[in-house]
Amino acid sequence: MRRLSSAIVVLGITALVTLPAAAQTTTTAPQPPPPMTNLQVYPKDTPRPEIVATMQGFVQALGVQSAGGCGYCHAGTAPTFDFAADAKPTKTVARKMILMSREITAKLPDVTGKPAADVTRIRCATCHRGVAIPKLLPDILTETVNKGGSAAAVQQYRDLRKQYYGAQAYDFSENALAFLGQQLTAANKPDDALALLQLNAEYYPNHPATYGMMAQAYMRKNDKENAIKNLEKAVQLDPNNQQAKRQLEQLKK
């Protein structure tokens, strides 16, 4: 009985307290956002603008503007997100990622022998560089070669390049595919290597190393004629390439 009556009193008080505030909001400014209730990593009294700025940094670092923005991690839909809810697995992962980033930063002084003030602070973007799953381009393409063949990898490169060229997400420089071609030849996949090296030559027709790598792939296939052709191209583009010159002399013997 006692408990019930005190509950009634509490209810009465809250009603009294909230009424004027509610009346005010209907006539003037929009309702202030509710206080934050589920901060587990950041200090609970962090000012809201600071949290929101950090969150905008997350959206940027993971490049999820067009993948839901805040909704990539938060339940609900704009503009009525339930920021406090932990319904989305991405939010739970993100919380652990904050802690992981701190742990790595904390280890750096020991690992590098530098004072704590001098080491790099690990941020989301240090790894993510504008993508939610930060995988390096050669690794993405190698997986595709292994699963779907080199034609699928060629198409994937074109698509990623269209979407991300000029962003920090992936290395589309002339050396990236040339290096991958070299690795595929070393892994005894000269045909896959050639598909990607030909693609590189399409974007970078004057990159000598690409033709050098093609020559290596043809040699792996015992295709002497095409190996010579590509070595000649490499030497033509870079007359100082002694290695290509030597290989050319050997092949022509």
Ligand code: HEC
């Ligand atoms: C990559 C995932 C991710 C994205 C994207 C993200 N958030 Fe968050 N958000 C989190 C995590 C994790 C927490 C919890 C932090 C903690 O526990 O201290 C959080 C907490 C919050 C909170 C506090 C909620 C409460 O009551 O405890 C607010 C407000 C918030 N986010 C707003 C935003 C806004 C606005 C955006 C878009 C600009 C956004 N978030 C985008 C991961 C994300």
Ligand code: HEC
């Ligand atoms: C040391 C590197 C590193 C740092 C720093 C880092 N992440 Fe990650 N994060 C990764 C990797 C790698 C993955 C992908 C794991 C996988 O293979 O699925 C990932 C995945 C995620 C995912 C899941 C994405 C999905 O769609 O599955 C979220 C969310 C995320 N990170 C948020 C963050 C946030 C927020 C920060 C900064 C507080 C951060 N990460 C910092 C490496 C990092």
